[in-house]
Amino acid sequence: MSRVYLSPPDISPKDHNALDAVLSSNWVAPVGPDLAAFEEALGERLKRDYAVALNSGTAALHLALQALEIGPGDTVICPSLTFAASANPICYCGAQPVFVDSESQTWNMDPALLEQALIEQSSIKAVIVVHLYGQCAQMDAIVELCDKYKVALIEDAAEALGATYQSQPAGSFGDLSFLSFNGNKIITTSGGGMLLSNNADWIERARYLATQAREPVLHYEHKEVGFNYRLSNVLAALGKSQLGDLDSRIEKRKAHFEAYKTELSALPGVSFMPIAPTGEPNYWLTCLTSAQVDRTVILEALEAQSIEARPLWKPMHLQPVFSDCFCYGGSVAEELFEQGICLPSGSSLSSKDRGRVIAAVRACFAL
Ligand SMILES: Cc1ncc(COP(=O)(O)O)c(C=O)c1O
CATH class of the missing domain: 3.90.1150.10 (Aspartate Aminotransferase, domain 1)
Structure with missing residues (x-):
């Protein structure tokens, strides 16, 4: 009896051809034209001006928090019902997570409890909203609350690529949003993620930090601690092919x-x-x-x-x-x-x- 998996990768002959083509092109190490094309295609799909492809959704959230300069002493709100990767990067930054329960209409973050948290908690710098199992949270209420209390909104759209809320794509609402292309997701690059925003400075900052915070000079110059978080061009070619389906x-x-x-x-x-x-x-x-x-x-x-x-x-x-x-x-x-x-x-x-x-x-x- 063959095993039935929960959500295995779905790799088509077209994906094989895309991988053959990228290997033949020798754009293997590590950035290249497929990376830029993948970023552009998803920016278009999510109606975002800027995007940076990364090696995981977790890395994307870490960089979103870094771009917002979140650190020790800050509080970040996150739904309780989610995968740990929605909360772990808050701790990487030395900030404190505060959790909010779900509502029963979509199983996502309850806007009434979110407002209570926004009123009662001090030092809130950001809210992370998750679109669980591919369904969008109540974004009109959540966006309004984040505007009212002047906190940044990060959309965890890791599970929700292609979903819509009031005809707008998941990932088009927050100040920053991110996707995952982990092997179990609707499209995959085996491992991968993307951070998107309409704010060029945040995405440039994320791109810089994701490439070891290397200064744009001939020799290797570093003024800050960076990360090795970029997606490879090979995997971007797979992602671009998968996105077509x-x-x-x-x-x-x-x-x-x-x-x-x-x-x-x-x-x-x-x-x-x-x-x-x-x-x-x-x-x-x-x-x-x-x-x-x-x-x-x-x-x-x-x-x-x-x-x-x-x-x-x-x-x-x-x-x-x-x-x-x-x-x-x-x-x-x-x-x-x-x-x-x-x-x-x-x-x-x-x-x-x-x-x-x-x-x-x-x-x-x-x-
Ligand atoms: C809701 C949610 N957030 C974040 C992530 C993290 O993504 P990744 O596995 O690409 O780091 C995932 C999936 O794995 C997820 O399901």
Whole structure:
């Protein structure tokens, strides 16, 4: 029985050709024309004037915080229900994370609790908003709050490339936004990320820091501590090729969501991630909650059938590493974690394998 993966890379013959072409061109070490073309293509898609391609989404967030000059003594707000990479870079900068619970319409950061945090916390320099599992947060309320309280907004669109909110692309709202091209994402460069903004100075600063803070002189001159965070031209060529298929990948992932919903939503206690009418997700992962059958029972049953599925993210306020951080609310994220499951959703998932997943989940409910 072949294994069904959660969200594996989907590499087409076109991607192979793109990699052959970039290797033949010898633009291997490490910057080159594909890098600039990839940045330009995503800038266009996200309606951003400037972009810098990096070796991970985590590096992109680290540089976003650096561009905003966030450091010791500063506080940064972040949703609790997310992957640790949305919060870790706050600590790289010596700043303090404060977490905010989810709302139940999109599972993203609750604007009412965000406002409470903005009123009560001192030294807030930035808010990181995450578009979880490919669905945008309530951006009108969140953008308005960040304007009102004069704090910078960083959009973590790592999971949401191609999603829209009120017809505008995920990643087009914050002062800075970033993407991930990790192997499990809707398009991949094996590992990679991108930082985008309409502010040229921030992106130039990020590009400079990402290349070991090398001064633009003939010899190697450094006035600051830098990082080795650039994406390679080879991987950018893969990313550019993958980007060409983004819309068809969204369609395929959406078809999985709809099929799972049709087949599984009548099961007792099962609900799917609600889709808010304000936007169109990229359907990165289909997620459901199971209120009656223990989600661990379902995950183990799937694993027994060689099907990879996962719990939803464990909230940051429950993570030992962040145990000394304050969290506004927390019960919504906790319940989602206790009951939630991500189902196999890759663009290469066949309807036959999707049928295997459906049958294995249904079997958990058969008495
Ligand atoms: C919400 C979220 N933020 C940030 C990241 C970090 O991206 P990367 O793995 O490219 O560092 C990821 C994915 O891995 C993610 O899912």
